Amino acid sequence: MKKALEFMEELEKDVGMLASEIWSHPELGLEETFAVALYEEYFQKQGFCVSKVEELPTALIAEYGSGTPVLGVLGEYDALPGLWQSVSSREDGSEGKPGHGCGHNLLGAASAVACVAIKKYLEENQVPGTIRFYGCPAEELGKGKIQMDEHGLFNDLDACYTWHPGSWNAVTGSKLSALIKAEFFFTGRSAHAGAHPELGRSALDAVELMNVGANYLREHIPQGAKLHYVITNGGQAANIVPAEASVQYMVRAPRQASAHDVYERLLKVANGAAMMTETSVQVIKEKDNYDTLNNQVLEDLTDEVYRECGGITFSREECELAKALVESLPAEHYANARNVYKSPEGIYLDGEARGILGRGGSFGASSDVGQVSYRVPTVQCSAACFPLGVPLHTWQTTASAGSDFGIRGATYMAKIIARSLERLLEDDTGILQKARQEFLAER
Numbered sequence: 249m250k251k252a253l254e255f256m257e258e259l260e261k262d263v264g265m266l267a268s269e270i271w272s273h274p275e276l277g278l279e280e281t282f283a284v285a286l287y288e289e290y291f292q293k294q295g296f297c298v299s300k301v302e303e304l305p306t307a308l309i310a311e312y313g314s315g316t317p318v319l320g321v322l323g324e325y326d327a328l329p330g331l332w333q334s335v336s337s338r339e340d341g342s343e344g345k346p347g348h349g350c351g352h353n354l355l356g357a358a359s360a361v362a363c364v365a366i367k368k369y370l371e372e373n374q375v376p377g378t379i380r381f382y383g384c385p386a387e388e389l390g391k392g393k394i395q396m397d398e399h400g401l402f403n404d405l406d407a408c409y410t411w412h413p414g415s416w417n418a419v420t421g422s423k424l425s426a427l428i429k430a431e432f433f434f435t436g437r438s439a440h441a442g443a444h445p446e447l448g449r450s451a452l453d454a455v456e457l458m459n460v461g462a463n464y465l466r467e468h469i470p471q472g473a474k475l476h477y478v479i480t481n482g483g484q485a486a487n488i489v490p491a492e493a494s495v496q497y498m499v500r501a502p503r504q505a506s507a508h509d510v511y512e513r514l515l516k517v518a519n520g521a522a523m524m525t526e527t528s529v530q531v532i533k534e535k536d537n538y539d540t541l542n543n544q545v546l547e548d549l550t551d552e553v554y555r556e557c558g559g560i561t562f563s564r565e566e567c568e569l570a571k572a573l574v575e576s577l578p579a580e581h582y583a584n585a586r587n588v589y590k591s592p593e594g595i596y597l598d599g600e601a602r603g604i605l606g607r608g609g610s611f612g613a614s615s616d617v618g619q620v621s622y623r624v625p626t627v628q629c630s631a632a633c634f635p636l637g638v639p640l641h642t643w644q645t646t647a648s649a650g651s652d653f654g655i656r657g658a659t660y661m662a663k664i665i666a667r668s669l670e671r672l673l674e675d676d677t678g679i680l681q682k683a684r685q686e687f688l689a690e691r
């Protein structure tokens with residue numbers, strides 16, 4: 249009887265094929281038609297049942313098998329604006345073209361191929377179980393998975409795996425923050441700023457006073473919470489009292505409930521600014537994302553799989569490119585990454601990336617994965633695809649995501665996910681029930 253890792257060996261080249269094709273055709277969130285068509289064709293050829301999601305044309309679900317457990321793997325494929333770059337250490341100038349500066353070409357490819365390995369395992373071993381790939385659009389817009397969840401698409405999962413390309417091999421373990429994004433539109437009264445300022449009511453004054461209030465609020469919000477803002481409209485000309493002005497805010501916090509508390513107080517600050525300036529304010533909430541809920545039971549199992557599989561060894565050429573990318577950035581990036589992540593090795597230092605654990609604490613960023621993690625027990629993983637010290641959303645990450653070392657990291661990740669899912673299918677010690685109990689207690 250063949251095992252999941254043996255199937256993965258046969259499928260290895262598929263990771264590179266899918267990742268490279270999508271890297272070469274970067275598409276922004278909700279526009280990922282090339283990627284979805286590619287995955288649809290791939291899964292159909294592999295004998296999966298493929299379905300689409302109403303109102304979300306660039307989402308896709310591919311399923312194989314029947315009965316329980318029902319195991320899900322999330323994939324993403326959207327790119328970022330203006331980050332186009334060739335696979336080299338030199339910036340080419342993107343001319344506005346999107347690029348895979350977050351490595352979602354790798355993310356989707358590894359997840360998809362892991363699902364195919366499990367399909368082959370189910371087939372070969374004639375055991376009950378369902379494997380499901382979720383093609384989730386528009387992660388960078390924080391949207392796809394939330395809408396998919398609103399359709400109830402994750403409800404019947406027993407466990408869900410996802411991963412993100414990073415600079416180390418480990419169960420992610422750390423939490424992503426909850427995030428609320430809202431825009432505040434103030435409306436006042438225009439007037440000639442020189443001739444009749446007494447007739448004007450400045451919407452820009454309201455924006456500025458709101459920002460002053462928010463900056464005082466910052467001192468009194470819970471540990472780990474953050475406020476960010478940008479002025480999205482500050483008026484047209486200094487000699488016109490602006491009748492309209494707006495500011496966009498983001499509130500982040502370790503748990504969604506505390507993000508809501510801070511947001512409620514921010515609304516008071518906005519109303520106070522409107523009252524002081526005799527303007528009115530309208531608020532449009534654009535995002536309300538959960539933090540991520542970790543699952544220790546599934547993380548422990550996955551950590552064992554990392555240790556069982558060992559790390560990745562990179563070739564000399566791969567290390568040279570990685571080194572050039574790191575050296576194209578200020579030295580602090582690398583020093584800071586080593587300090588923050590306590591990682592003993594960067595990719596290029598000794599040609600290896602070993603498994604490390606980065607559990608606990610909260611990570612400043614946010615993702616729509618949070619919504620899924622509050623629906624089903626979810627594991628987040630990472631594999632070394634980017635050199636340590638190369639920050640996400642840069643041209644250096646785009647180069648890494650298209651490189652041989654990026655694909656090598658993604659292939660390794662597909663193995664870890666496939667082996668972890670196989671462990672869940674083989675398990676007779678009640679791991680999935682324990683994971684569910686923990687999930688229900690922590691939620």
Ligand SMILES: [Zn+2]
Pocket residue numbers: 350351352387412
């Ligand atoms: Zn990302």
